[in-house]
Amino acid sequence: MRRSACSKGFCLRTSSGPKLTAFSPRSRKMRQRLAHPRAWSPTSGTIVPLIAGRFTRWTCMPDRLRHSRKSVLALMAVAALVGPVGDARAQAAEELPLTGSAYESASQAYEAFSRGDYAAAVTKARDAIRQRPDVNRLRRLLVEALAASGDLEEADRTASGFIEAGIQDPELVQQRDRVRERISQRAIAAGRPGQQQAVSDRSFQAADSAYKAYARKDYATAIEQARKAVELDPDRRDYRLLLINTLSAGKRPEEAERVATAALADHPGDGEILAQRGYIRVTLRQHAAAADDFAAALQARRSPVRNTRALRLALADASLTAKQPQRALDALKGLRGERSYAVAARAGFALLALSRREEALDAFRNAATYGATAQEKATVTSAEIGLLVDLNRKDEARRRFAEAQSVLSPLAALDLAYLANRVGDDRTADEHFSRARAAGQLKGLGYVDAAYAAKRLYKNDSAAELLKAAIDEAASGRLAIEPQYLFGLRREVGELERTWGAYASLLYGAVGVMPSVPFAPVPTAGNVLQAGSEIYWRPPGIGYRNGAIVEVFGRVFQTLSDETDGPTGISTAQGSVGARWKPFSSFNLVLEASRLFPIGEYARTDGLLRAAFSDGRGTDLRVDVSDWWTWQVYGDLGYYVEEKQTVGAFEARVGRSFRMDGISNRLVLTPFLSVGGGYDSLLDTPEAVGAGAGLNLRYWFRESKHTAPMSFIDINVQYRAKLAGDDRAQGAFAGITLSY
Numbered sequence: 001m002r003r004s005a006c007s008k009g010f011c012l013r014t015s016s017g018p019k020l021t022a023f024s025p026r027s028r029k030m031r032q033r034l035a036h037p038r039a040w041s042p043t044s045g046t047i048v049p050l051i052a053g054r055f056t057r058w059t060c061m062p063d064r065l066r067h068s069r070k071s072v073l074a075l076m077a078v079a080a081l082v083g084p085v086g087d088a089r090a091q092a093a094e095e096l097p098l099t100g101s102a103y104e105s106a107s108q109a110y111e112a113f114s115r116g117d118y119a120a121a122v123t124k125a126r127d128a129i130r131q132r133p134d135v136n137r138l139r140r141l142l143v144e145a146l147a148a149s150g151d152l153e154e155a156d157r158t159a160s161g162f163i164e165a166g167i168q169d170p171e172l173v174q175q176r177d178r179v180r181e182r183i184s185q186r187a188i189a190a191g192r193p194g195q196q197q198a199v200s201d202r203s204f205q206a207a208d209s210a211y212k213a214y215a216r217k218d219y220a221t222a223i224e225q226a227r228k229a230v231e232l233d234p235d236r237r238d239y240r241l242l243l244i245n246t247l248s249a250g251k252r253p254e255e256a257e258r259v260a261t262a263a264l265a266d267h268p269g270d271g272e273i274l275a276q277r278g279y280i281r282v283t284l285r286q287h288a289a290a291a292d293d294f295a296a297a298l299q300a301r302r303s304p305v306r307n308t309r310a311l312r313l314a315l316a317d318a319s320l321t322a323k324q325p326q327r328a329l330d331a332l333k334g335l336r337g338e339r340s341y342a343v344a345a346r347a348g349f350a351l352l353a354l355s356r357r358e359e360a361l362d363a364f365r366n367a368a369t370y371g372a373t374a375q376e377k378a379t380v381t382s383a384e385i386g387l388l389v390d391l392n393r394k395d396e397a398r399r400r401f402a403e404a405q406s407v408l409s410p411l412a413a414l415d416l417a418y419l420a421n422r423v424g425d426d427r428t429a430d431e432h433f434s435r436a437r438a439a440g441q442l443k444g445l446g447y448v449d450a451a452y453a454a455k456r457l458y459k460n461d462s463a464a465e466l467l468k469a470a471i472d473e474a475a476s477g478r479l480a481i482e483p484q485y486l487f488g489l490r491r492e493v494g495e496l497e498r499t500w501g502a503y504a505s506l507l508y509g510a511v512g513v514m515p516s517v518p519f520a521p522v523p524t525a526g527n528v529l530q531a532g533s534e535i536y537w538r539p540p541g542i543g544y545r546n547g548a549i550v551e552v553f554g555r556v557f558q559t560l561s562d563e564t565d566g567p568t569g570i571s572t573a574q575g576s577v578g579a580r581w582k583p584f585s586s587f588n589l590v591l592e593a594s595r596l597f598p599i600g601e602y603a604r605t606d607g608l609l610r611a612a613f614s615d616g617r618g619t620d621l622r623v624d625v626s627d628w629w630t631w632q633v634y635g636d637l638g639y640y641v642e643e644k645q646t647v648g649a650f651e652a653r654v655g656r657s658f659r660m661d662g663i664s665n666r667l668v669l670t671p672f673l674s675v676g677g678g679y680d681s682l683l684d685t686p687e688a689v690g691a692g693a694g695l696n697l698r699y700w701f702r703e704s705k706h707t708a709p710m711s712f713i714d715i716n717v718q719y720r721a722k723l724a725g726d727d728r729a730q731g732a733f734a735g736i737t738l739s740y
Helices: 028-035 047-054 070-079 086-092 100-114 118-131 136-148 152-164 170-190 194-199 201-215 219-232 237-249 253-266 271-283 287-299 308-321 325-335 341-353 357-370 374-390 394-403 413-423 426-438 445-456 460-476 483-497
Strands: 012-014 055-058 500-508 528-537 548-562 574-582 589-598 606-617 627-640 645-659 667-680 687-701 711-725 731-739
Touching: 100 118, 100 136, 118 136, 136 152, 136 170, 152 170, 201 219, 201 237, 219 237, 237 253, 237 271, 253 271, 271 287, 271 308, 287 308, 287 325, 308 325, 308 341, 325 341, 341 357, 341 374, 357 374, 374 394, 374 413, 394 413, 413 426, 413 445, 426 445, 445 460, 445 483, 460 483, 667 711
Parallel strands: none
Antiparallel strands: 012 055, 500 528, 500 731, 528 548, 548 574, 574 589, 589 606, 606 627, 627 645, 645 667, 667 687, 687 711, 711 731
16 A cells, blocks of 8 residues: 655545655646636645545554544544635636746645645745735635644634735635634644543544545535534534534535524523524525624624624625615624725625615725725626616716726626616617527516617517517416516517507597597587598508607598588598607607598598697506506697698596406496597687596407407497587587507
């Protein structure tokens, strides 16, 4: 059997027997590790997998040590090298590659570590740090080498010095804590009298087995053995901590919390146990309770937590998540002299939650200057820009967003999309929403937000597709949204995809009566019965632009009866062609220009200019309630250019709509009260105003999974009494309309 290099009483060998040989820094693989920080760190690369997975037993440990408590210390020396690797890798990903003499010193330090020459590793690591103080993985290597050499106190002092100097590296904190645990265990083992050692051998052996199982990530065995150690020696606080840690690592946080709570009953006010339970409660999303534990741990006199900085930051995080921002600020007061990202960023979010926005803005800007990594700078820069929007400084926010594109680049595509959306940069938002969808990040309401960004860019096909995806998510149960909101999304799809439509109507006495179609002809006098139809088309590209609409139409109307004894029938057929424009997305003003031409002999040739405005609430179908209030206002003004005639109409109505579910859930009956009137400049009494009550019945149809009903049949009847002006605004009024 060949032995590997021994250090301080223990050695390792591989399962296959050969000694772990040194690797050459001159090899291509080693050069890649040193040159590219993502490739290797003391706890994430070559050494740790060998220790954690390939070494199977101790081979040159002295017999007297192999059966003593000191074997726990030897095992912990290995466990100190086996730690979480995700944070170290994430942070190392932001570090610049090593080059030149720093590269050479680092390669020699790694090589010395691999062959067990820890003194040389310490010297070379210190030299590399002197040349490249920005590289945290070199600091971790130095601490590892000191610990491996057996100088645990110096390893503790070195790691603590780095942390107290403001180095932001979670893995370094974990290393320091593991070193301190080893120091504690060594002190306990050294203080045991010989006869007591024999008595506690079984509990010690169980703990020893637990540590070994933990090191190889066999958490089930670690939990079993740690539990056994606690049962055999329930007074040993360290065994309780071991059981808590193994349960946490084994993803059994509920049980870990129960064990921690029981341990605190036996060891009240124990700072370390309180801190551990706090972290467990964070995992359980019990953030307020976790904050209580962290606060108690900070005040603990029994087994106080040495790393109060980490505890204050944990207290601030838990308090923020528990919506206790003032408590978070109070926790950070103990670190007020620290100029670091960790403190400034948390203070910024706490101040923001307290609506102290100007102070939060300063904190975020400070955090950006302290940020150690690109991700940190991106996070607080994003918060700064969002806060500028909240402060109604949108122009400044837009400029800052444009300037900070490179700083913001580490953010996920979806986060960038929402940030661009907030500052009003729809084009950039659309680009990032597309990237997020391609990466599989877009889901749920993200489809809706992406659709509206595309809609504002007049990308109707894309917007409709995204809304359909959201509707499909809702149909599958992956997106929980209110029924009426879902109906509104389907209504949006219908508008985005509509390219043409048609109307047919039969109207009687429609002076001052709101039409069911956009532009029925304005009656000029008396009670007349008119029939008509229209077909319209929305030109591609300009037909529908985020709620602004352009339509080209052709229209034919004729008078079927006239109480003033005017002509009726085909001889009154009036044709017209024209265009109408709704220039605003959210303001329902429509402008129309048309050319009238005669089909019958009594029709006119003229030009007509019209403007109409309408507004209302509750006029669409409701699917979330069976009855609801509704109101509408409408005004229409027209001018015949050649005849120099001005005509107009207006109506306001308020009523209660009832969905007739007993017949059809698409049938709506609305009783209403109204006031309306008309104007005709050629009449002796131009104005006419009346008020009364009416009844409207509307049936919606032609819908699909992705579109709300796109057509309806509308029947309207009402009776009015005269209020002012001519008599033509009183009496009965009726109409039936088909909108397709």
